[in-house]
Amino acid sequence: MILPILAAIITASFVYQFNGWLLVLLSLLIIRICCMKNRKLLLLVLLCSFFVVVRTYFYVAALEAPQEKIVQQVMQVEADSLTIDGNFLTLKGKLSGKTYLVYYTLTSEAEKEQWQGPNIVDQVLLSGETQNFEPARNLNGFNQRHYYQSLGISQLLLADSISLRKQTGFHLKNLRQHLIIAIDSKYPPRLASYIKALVIGYKDSEFDEYGSLYREIGLLHLFTLSGLHIQFYLGGIHLVLKRLGLIRETRLVLLSISGGLLILLTGGSFSTIRAVMSFLIAFCCLTLQLALSKLDQWSIMLLGLVFCFPLVLWSIGAQLSLYFALILLYLSDLKLKAWQHSLLFSLCSLPLLIYSFSEWAIVGGLFTLLLFPLFEWVILPCCVVLFIGSFIPLPSFLSQLVAFLFQLVEKVLELLLIPNLTIGKPTFLLLLVLIGLVLISFDRIKADKKLYGPFLVASLLVVSIAHSEKGLVAFVDVGQGDSIFIKLPFKQETFLIDTGGRLTFQQAAWQRRKQKHSSDYQLLPLLKSLGCDQVDHLIITHNDADHMGELSHVLDEIKIKNLYLAKGSQMELRVFLTKVKQTKIHLVTRGDIIGEQLKLHVLSPTVSQGANDDSIVTYFQVNQQKFLLTGDLETTGEQKLLEHYPRLKTDFLKVGHHGSNTSTSLAFLSALAPEYGIISAGKKNRYGHPTAETISKLREQNIKIFRTDQNGMIYYQWSGITKRGEIKQLIDFPE
Structure with a gap:
């Protein structure tokens, strides 16, 4: 069953988005199916593909709509x-x-x-x-x-x-909201948040705050409704029905109804639907005496899920849920001790985890092994009882006991917390290779063979992610701000120029939103996806919030070896700098050089007061391409720069001050003669950056314009081996 269903799903994926490697995989699958010379199997492939493709086509067409x-x-x-x-x-x-x-x-x-x-x-x-x-x-x-x-x-x-x-x-679809209100009115916010997550699968903004520790340590899956919870609910219902003496067929009907209600009450998440479908398919096979293997049952569940929700595999949560279920399916056939099972599951999960999150919670598997029985036999049943207690009186000591258990678990986790290992995001091809090695490993275990070969190959491939032969100069889209990341081939050296940040405005108390770090959604995921667990050189061009607003958070999240500030600007930051630990602070001025493998020449200023015209201006050359990064330099600063460096030329110009009227004079552009002008500005920003006047000047000089507000991140990438380089953009914006 697995081959025709995979072929159908891959074929249908082209309806939504083309992927060259999926085409290669589909070709290999078709060749494999044809070599089996099984007409029934080939007919099944065609039927599955037809129905899934047609379903996906109409589903995607219904989603597409013009703006109105x-x-x-x-x-x-x-x-x-x-x-x-x-x-x-x-x-x-x-x-x-x-x-x-x-x-x-x-x-x-x-x-x-x-x-x-x-x-x-x-x-x-x-x-x-x-x-x-x-x-x-x-x-x-x-x-x-x-x-x-x-x-x-x-x-x-x-x-x-x-x-x-x-x-x-009253509507049945609103029943879940009634349950949420009942829980919130009965228990303290923290405990209520955990009960809602564990019992009805509702994660609110409070859970995002309270559950951050579990997320960081790789235990968030314990709060995600999946096999553990569904087995507890439907398994319990089945036990009651069996004790009542009902025959299997009747139990199957009642369990199907119960499963549907459970999906409705828990919000219909993919992991819940997958677990309910898996439970019902397995029970159906038992009831109807169908000789289907566990892999065939998993395949039927996958086909049903994709037919109901054609784009389900584009969801990270669904990908992880399905992949984890597949791993557990293979592991169930092996005779392993609990610690061996946990270790193997953790290692086999690694490919998709790093593809999704770029990092690995090293101790996540160990803590899952230790805490899974506690959640299964104590915490989950107690939370279900407390959930019932939202509607009937219960002794108060029970809620206090459960709250104490959560506090105890969190205290232990905080003491044993180990930072996640940043690995980087593999390419799609590498992901397929790593998953292939996982499947090969299962076959070798069944044949009682050693895993040294697959383990060594997988380890080398995983290490190679961060040490790619590609070099990169990236103008990161951080909204209305600046951030530029430079990575040399084979991770020889890394630079970060500014961190981005939000400008804050005075608001009334009722208007203020919960503080979120923009770098958690823009800069940091990029660095982690490139396998960057530390930055060698971090340069803050000047003290504006849109250039250094995320500095403190970046220092907390990633190791920074060296921090560079313009000489004089440190006076405004002296209180903050006293809190910076394990990072060397350097004050730079015109004529200084930053870096070892790559030399960034500081062209300005001599002394800084932190203003726009005091921005650190850097110049460097990689792969025979010249780059000039100007921060928020304005026309006065540009004139002084040309006076000191009259022969200065560049291929890439980071346009000053987000493309405002106060920068980018015609004389400056004419003297530098850049081929590309990069403008970092926020989409639909309140300042009107970049201005029409600046765009007109750039076009007058025949400079190719790239804008983060229109093109997303813009980056120059080159090979450390072939030296071939090209400029790329994330979004093709019509001119």
Whole structure:
């Protein structure tokens, strides 16, 4: 069953997005199937492919829609999707058969209080404009389009006005929200957050905060509804039905109904649906005496999941859930001790984990081994009892006991916490090779052969990710700010120039949102995906928040060997600098050189007060390409630069001050004669950067323009072996 179903799914994936390596894999599968000379199998391949491709085509077509204005229309809301953070409201809902993600900025504190009331929101009246989801804006970054469309959400709807409609009465689809409200009203926020996650699969913003430790140590799967939880629920129901003396066929029907209700109450996550389908398929085979192998059962479940949700495999959560289930399937046939099972599962999970997150929680497998029995036999049953206690009186000591258990577990985890190992993101081809080595390893274990060969090859391939022969100069899309990352081939040396950051504005208390670090979504995922666990040289061009606002967080997350500031600018940062540990601080001025393998020449300033014209200007050459990085240098600074370096030329110019009118004079452009002008600016920023005047000057000089607001991350990449280089962009923007 596995071969025709895989062939069908790979064929259908081309309907959504073409991938050359998937085409190669499909070709190999077809060759393998043809070599088997089995007409029934070939017919099954054609039938599965036809139905899955047709289903995927119409599903994708239904998601695609032009941007349009929405005027005073009624939307059916998913009640449990409503969240409020400061003055920012989000929800999901259906309009004319399509599902939208709605963003709305609340206009007053009174309006916020109205939305935060105890009422269940199932309908709203709104106006606004739809907008397509964006692809990844940075290399290896979050792909908004793939993620939301895999969930069946068509577009983003930016609401101009939105008002509550009178509740239309009780609906089964709103039952989950009633349960959430009941739990929140009964227990303290932290405990309520854990109960909601474990029992009904609801993770709110509080869980994002409280569960950060579990996420960091690789234990978040214990709070994700999957095989453990479904086995507990449906297994318990089956035990009761069996004790009642019901025959298998009746039990199968009742378990199917129970599984459907469970999916509804837990929000219909892919991991829950997968686990319910797996349980029911296995029980169906037992009831109907079907001789299907575990792999065939897994394949049927996969086919059913893809037919219901054609883009499910574009979701990281679904990928991990399915892959982990496949590994456990193979491991179930092996006679292993508990620690061997845990170790092998952890190692076999590595390929997809690093492809998804670029890092590996080294102790995650060990803690899973230790904590899994505690969650299975103590914490989960106790949370179910507390959930029931939301509706009937229970002794208060029980909730205190469970809260104490969570506190105890977290204290132990904090004491034994080991930082994750940053490995980098493998290419899709390398991912396939690593998964192939995992499957080969299982065959060798069954044949009682050693694993030295596959383990050695896999280790070398994993190490090679961070030490790629590709060099990189990346103008990272950090919104309205600057950040430039330089990585030499084979990881000889790394540079980071500015960290990006948000400019903050004064707001009333009710408007303030929870503080999130923008670098967690832009800069840091890029560095980790490239296998960068430390930066050799970090340069802060000047003291503006949009250039150094994320400095403190970056220092916390990644080891920085050397930090460079313009001489004089340190006075404004002296309090902050006293807190910097294990990083050498250097004060640079004109004429200094930063780096060893690559020399970054400091061309300006002599002494800095932290202003735009005091930005550190650096010049370097890689692969016979010259780069000039100007920070927020303005026209006065440009003139001084030309006075000191009248023969200065460059191929790549990082346009000063995000392309504002105060920088980039015609004289400066004419003297430098750059081939490419890179502008780092935020999409639809409030300052109007880059200005039409600056764009006109660049075009007048026949300079090819790249803009992070339009093109996402822009990077020059070259091979350390062939020396061949090219400039790339993440988003093709029509000129």
